[in-house]
Amino acid sequence: MRVIIVDNAEQAGKRAADLVEAEMKLHHNAILGLATGSTPIPLYKELIRRCNKGRGLDFSTTITFNLDEYVGLPPTHPQSYRYFMDHELFNHININKKNTHVPNGMVKGLDAIQRECDAYEAMIDDVGGIDLQVLGIGNNGHIGFNEPGSSLGSFTRIKTLTESTRRANARFFKSMREVPRYAITMGIGTILKARKVILLATGESKAKAVADSLEGPVSSLCPASALQLHRFATYVIDRAAASKLTLDTYERQ
Numbered sequence: 001m002r003v004i005i006v007d008n009a010e011q012a013g014k015r016a017a018d019l020v021e022a023e024m025k026l027h028h029n030a031i032l033g034l035a036t037g038s039t040p041i042p043l044y045k046e047l048i049r050r051c052n053k054g055r056g057l058d059f060s061t062t063i064t065f066n067l068d069e070y071v072g073l074p075p076t077h078p079q080s081y082r083y084f085m086d087h088e089l090f091n092h093i094n095i096n097k098k099n100t101h102v103p104n105g106m107v108k109g110l111d112a113i114q115r116e117c118d119a120y121e122a123m124i125d126d127v128g129g130i131d132l133q134v135l136g137i138g139n140n141g142h143i144g145f146n147e148p149g150s151s152l153g154s155f156t157r158i159k160t161l162t163e164s165t166r167r168a169n170a171r172f173f174k175s176m177r178e179v180p181r182y183a184i185t186m187g188i189g190t191i192l193k194a195r196k197v198i199l200l201a202t203g204e205s206k207a208k209a210v211a212d213s214l215e216g217p218v219s220s221l222c223p224a225s226a227l228q229l230h231r232f233a234t235y236v237i238d239r240a241a242a243s244k245l246t247l248d249t250y251e252r253q
């Protein structure tokens, strides 16, 4: 595992943007896996800046797959992850929206949802798999919406959100009752199939999950610990998120 520790969230965004840009330069059609949440926003701001000014970073042939989507929220709902991606990134770069994929949370019925999940997984495989997957981490160690207890071999499927995740995300909704109870998420097995992974974490509230995932045992109780099994996983974290790490082998910048 490579662990890069920077001063703050803005620096983490810039450092992660360097890694994404390097990957895009390696492939004509880079296949990126993307995440939502507060943590990747500085990364997306930096990618927008590099696309529009300075470096002319080109997304015209880039293909993206998002990790997850709430069940029951249409793409027009301001808290849906499709809406988030359009507003935080896609509307501001030269990407072809047809090449951007977010699971469809509006499919009704468990069988139809599983078919949707299988089709999402197949779409990823059909384009040759994800070159670089961007991840955040939940306070409880989740990646995507793979909550503690998720199978480490899982593929895209519906998951029940834990109360702690619903509470953490309630800040974006008018009331706790409006927070969805289910989500479609890539599995941990899907994430492990990506050729490279970057996990971003910033702030003190992530310090325990970061330490458990890097220095604890590989366990479904801390889903991010599965990244210890990945050959090219890089953590880009700030000092606050690194504050509970004990080893002295990490890259401090």
Ligand code: PGA
Pocket: 036, 037, 038, 039, 040, 136, 137, 138, 139, 142, 143, 144
């Ligand atoms: P956050 O969410 O970036 O909003 O903290 C991360 C996550 O839950 O994966």
